[in-house]
Amino acid sequence: MEHSMVNSRDRDLLARANKVVPSGVWGHMATRAIGPGYPQFFSKSDGCRVWDVDGKEYIDFMCAWGPNILGYKRPEVDAAALAEIAKGDINNGPTEVMVELAELFVDTLDYADWALFQKNGTDATTTCVTVARANTGKRKILVARGSYHGAVPWCSPSVVGVTSEDRAHLILFEYNDIQSLDEAVAAAGHDLAGIVLTAFRHDLNRDQEMPEPAFLKHARAICDKTGAALILDDVRAGFRLDVRGSWAMHGIKPDLGAYSKAIANGWPLAAVAGSRRMLEGASKIFTTGSFWYGSAAMAASIKTINILKNTDALPHMQAMGVRLREGLASIAQRHGFVLHQTGPAQMPIMRFENDKELQIANAFCAAALRHGLYLHPKHNMFLSAAHQPADIDRALEGADAAMKDVVSAGFKSM
Amino acid sequence: MEHSMVNSRDRDLLARANKVVPSGVWGHMATRAIGPGYPQFFSKSDGCRVWDVDGKEYIDFMCAWGPNILGYKRPEVDAAALAEIAKGDINNGPTEVMVELAELFVDTLDYADWALFQKNGTDATTTCVTVARANTGKRKILVARGSYHGAVPWCSPSVVGVTSEDRAHLILFEYNDIQSLDEAVAAAGHDLAGIVLTAFRHDLNRDQEMPEPAFLKHARAICDKTGAALILDDVRAGFRLDVRGSWAMHGIKPDLGAYSKAIANGWPLAAVAGSRRMLEGASKIFTTGSFWYGSAAMAASIKTINILKNTDALPHMQAMGVRLREGLASIAQRHGFVLHQTGPAQMPIMRFENDKELQIANAFCAAALRHGLYLHPKHNMFLSAAHQPADIDRALEGADAAMKDVVSAGFKSM
CATH class of the missing domain: 3.90.1150.10 (Aspartate Aminotransferase, domain 1)
Known part of the structure; x- marks a missing residue:
């Protein structure tokens, strides 16, 4: 035909x-x-x-x-979400479901003391960067060349409609390359706010690489020494490798983690999780969206994460x-x-x-x-x-x- | 008690x-x-x-x-969304619903030749600014002092975690003040990309003001003369004043419009609409999100807009x-x-x-x-x-x- x-x-x-x-x-x-x-x-x-x-x-x-x-169309997940829609969603504020989901994130991720919820993976990575800057009072963000962290001017793979100032405080390094990371840290000087890393190297059109244990340890040590935030961009891999977070298998705890995609089995949701060390910054910034307290996707996420944990x-x-x-x-x-x-x-x-x-x-x-x-x-x-x-x-x-x-x-x- | x-x-x-x-x-x-x-x-x-x-x-x-x-819980709206969820939502790409909703936007808004869909009002305002820059090749964005356009670093009402570079190309003016707008335009020089205005002045804790017809006409004339984009931030007011767009009553057509909130009666959705003049910029930029092709919220929006139009x-x-x-x-x-x-x-x-x-x-x-x-x-x-x-x-x-x-x-x- x-x-x-x-x-x-x-x-x-x-x-x-x-x-x-x-x-x-x-x-x-x-x-x-x-x-x-x-x-x-x-x-x-x-x-x-x-x-x-x-x-x-x-x-x-x-x-x-x-x-x-x-x-x-996983029935249990959709049923949990539809039950919230039957109650009326969204309201003038959160429902109990938000608290339950935050508690579940904290119980599940090995580094998380808190969480908040959004709609896009880009919301989560952007908030991680903002929290890192608020927490440190510093500006430079280190990102791996070729890693995807979202599609707004500070991180988009395209520079069309983007100004150079949108990326003024980004410094690039090579994933899994300690020397390259050290050079980027040196370039940041006393102005290092955070290091952003995807769970593993999953860039377009190249062989994937798991993070080298020595590389992750080195990044962790830099952040411990400087107070900068080690940011795990787990948007793509989150909850697919390990419910405890994608670096639990490597024994490395990030300070901040960005989530979206799989966390509610298709219902629109994103999340930022963080450690107590980043709580002050997270409490000071202003981030919000009209639908971020919608309970349907949160209920779907609770069910999704529990199935992942218990099966x-x-x-x-x-x-x-x-x-x-x-x-x-x-x-x-x-x-x-x-x-x-x-x-x-x-x-x-x-x-x-x-x-x-x-x-x-x-x-x-x-x-x-x-x-x-x-x-x-x-x-x-x-x-x-x-x-x-x-x-x-x-x-x-x-x-x-x-x-x-x-x-x-x-x-x-x- | x-x-x-x-x-x-x-x-x-x-x-x-x-x-x-x-x-x-x-x-x-x-x-x-x-x-x-x-x-x-x-x-x-x-x-x-x-x-x-x-x-x-x-x-x-x-x-x-x-x-x-x-x-x-408007039953017809929720039923339209649930019918999409029953088919499986989200998929590897859009469904027919996306095309129908874009056609409905173009049919309904008095200035729109195209539309695209997102999740947050901030997605929409950010994309409008990016399209304006892509279309003009210029950088300066004029925004009214005190107007809310979202909660990411370029526009957040808070500067915690924000760098000065995030706002390097913003120039402020007073809503409804022609002289102030002219001064901002002069400050932009040959680098004017766009003027962003809320549908009316609905800032926190002050009397609201409808836009002065002479002010809107003046802004329109500046954009006609310079090629800059007149951007209507209709996130808060969109479809609540007039289904044709919130400036239809004033006879002024923006080049770009940002929507969210009411467009799907509570289902999470945002939209950017634009005129043919902005199509090239809109076609060149890269903007995306994991859930932006979800059909449930789009089906809810089709039903919502049709009810608003036909009742x-x-x-x-x-x-x-x-x-x-x-x-x-x-x-x-x-x-x-x-x-x-x-x-x-x-x-x-x-x-x-x-x-x-x-x-x-x-x-x-x-x-x-x-x-x-x-x-x-x-x-x-x-x-x-x-x-x-x-x-x-x-x-x-x-x-x-x-x-x-x-x-x-x-x-x-x-």
């Missing part, structure tokens, strides 16, 4: 969108930035599956770019990631490709060797779409607790068929 | 919150910043009524600080505001006070004459709470379409009783 026939509803919607929305679709979900063949519009989702507007079903490995951690969701998710990774490695090898799969198995990235222009990755992902898999050629992907062995095995059959298509089209590892 | 008995659940929750949340409650909903006697925590809401956690019912005139425009909700809301205003004026007069009630009747502010320290206002609002009214002593309030004549009349009975209490306590107009 012609692609233009198959995707006719998607094309029609995009044509309509192009008339009333800048670029048709903005931001990270614009498929023109992913690769060829991606449907832009979706009609529904359930468990580990998504359906595009033309009715095609996919086993999904993007999880809405992270928010889906327990499975789309085998995380080890299961990791096991499914390993099953996918091993299967893909074997399929790639059989077809003559070397696949680099890096990072935590539940947040995998796959990169083909000798594929700098992403021609193989794009061809493979486009073929995978036709065979019912939604993958990403250059961004880390996400597993959920809803992925079952049969789903992974079905996905691997699709991946095998897609790899055959790639070989048939003449692609080969160089 | 002792106040400490009446509000025991509220006090207990606040004590718990103080242990795990900076300042217990952050932002604009922290009642310690409003006045004495306010309950902090709510348990439910319905129509034009809210209930605190100790079970006390209030006729509400804050409407969750704006989001409630059709009545808490008498707005004139009704205004009529209820007039009924409240006239009743309060008469009650105040009867008890020997002069009450200044300014701004649109559906977004009233009330200030007592000779009450600079707000002693009368605070005493009156605290008494009103006891008599079942939720008012605000220094911020504009909000009416909703759910307020009926009987609710206003009941509220006026409570206001009369509250005024009697104020007189009994020895307060009088000086």
Whole structure:
């Protein structure tokens, strides 16, 4: 069947969108930035599956770019949120749910003495920076080159519409590079407010790296010595690696942590958590939003976190990631490709060797779409607790068929 | 009954919150910043009524600080949102609902050729500034002294944790003051990117002012001449005065508009709308958020806007505001006070004459709470379409009783 026939509803919607929305679709979900063949519009989702507007079903490995951690439409989570909506949400102030969620954050994260709630990951990273400055009375913020911390002028990957002053107090360093970090600290002089680090290195289109224990320890020591804030940007990875926080496994406690995406299984929520050391700064700043006290998403978060704590969701998710990774490695090898799969198995990235222009990755992902898999050629992907062995095995059959298509089209590892 | 008995659940929750949340409650909903006697925590809401956690019912005139425009728990709005949640929300991209909502914005607002959607009012104002800079290649943003445009470093009413560079390209002027605006324009020189104005002057603790037609025309002419963006911050007033945009009644079209609060009757959503003139800048910038394509809030917004367009909700809301205003004026007069009630009747502010320290206002609002009214002593309030004549009349009975209490306590107009 012609692609233009198959995707006719998607094309029609995009044509309509192009008339009333800048670029048709903005931001990270614009498929023109992913690769060829991606449907832009979706009609529904359930468990580990998504359906595009033309009715095609996919086993999904993007999880809405992270928010889906327990499975789309997880009934217990949605029921908790809907119960709040039935009471009327939002009100003139918080409900009891806010207190319960803050208590749950403090009980769950290994470094947190307090928490507050917002709507966007960028809200959380911006507030962390503001708290760090308020707490220290200093200005310089150290960020790793290439790390994504949000999409407002101080941190956006784009500089269009951004002024140089928006980033006047940022100093860059290389993730996992102690010498580079030391140079940035030296450049900050007596004006160091904080060091921001993602949970691990999950930058676009490069192999992922776990943080080196020595590097994290060094960053911690710098902050202990100077009073600066060690800020964990856990927006993307938070609660997917470890409910205690993504550095608990490394034995390093940040001073501040930023959360969003998976914390309420798709309901819109973000959070900042912090240690007692940062409480004064956090108490002095002014941060707010019209919907930040909405209880529905908070109730969804309580249920989500409790399921993650009290079930085998995380080890299961990791096991499914390993099953996918091993299967893909074997399929790639059989077809003559070397696949680099890096990072935590539940947040995998796959990169083909000798594929700098992403021609193989794009061809493979486009073929995978036709065979019912939604993958990403250059961004880390996400597993959920809803992925079952049969789903992974079905996905691997699709991946095998897609790899055959790639070989048939003449692609080969160089 | 002792106040400490009446509000025991509220006090207990606040004590718990103080242990795990900076300042217990952050932002604009922290009642310690409003006045004495306010309950902090709510348990439910319905129509034009809210209930605190100790079970006390209030006729509400804050409407969750704006989001409630059709009545808490408006069934048609919630049903539209829940239908999206039943399909699975959020997905890997937008649904058809996004296109429909953008089309509705363009059809409804008198200046809009495009729209995009976000979560916070601050997202929208920040994006407007970024688009203005991207479109003009210039940097200076003119803002009225005392106007609220959000709570991030470039615009927060607090400077704690903010650096001077965050505001390096802001220039202040006085709302409705042509000479002051001209001076700011002169100060911007050839670097003028945009002028930001709230729909009307609705600053904290001062009489509200509608924009002077000559002032708006002057601002429009400056932007026409220089190519700068005239930015309408309609976050607080949007869709409450006029569905066509809050300056349609003045015949002035902005280039960009920021929306949030009431656009989805309490479901979390924000929007930027703009004219074709700003489309290039809007297409070039990068702005995104994890939940910005969530369809539930967008479906709620479609239903909300259509109800506002196709029913008498707005004139009704205004009529209820007039009924409240006239009743309060008469009650105040009867008890020997002069009450200044300014701004649109559906977004009233009330200030007592000779009450600079707000002693009368605070005493009156605290008494009103006891008599079942939720008012605000220094911020504009909000009416909703759910307020009926009987609710206003009941509220006026409570206001009369509250005024009697104020007189009994020895307060009088000086």
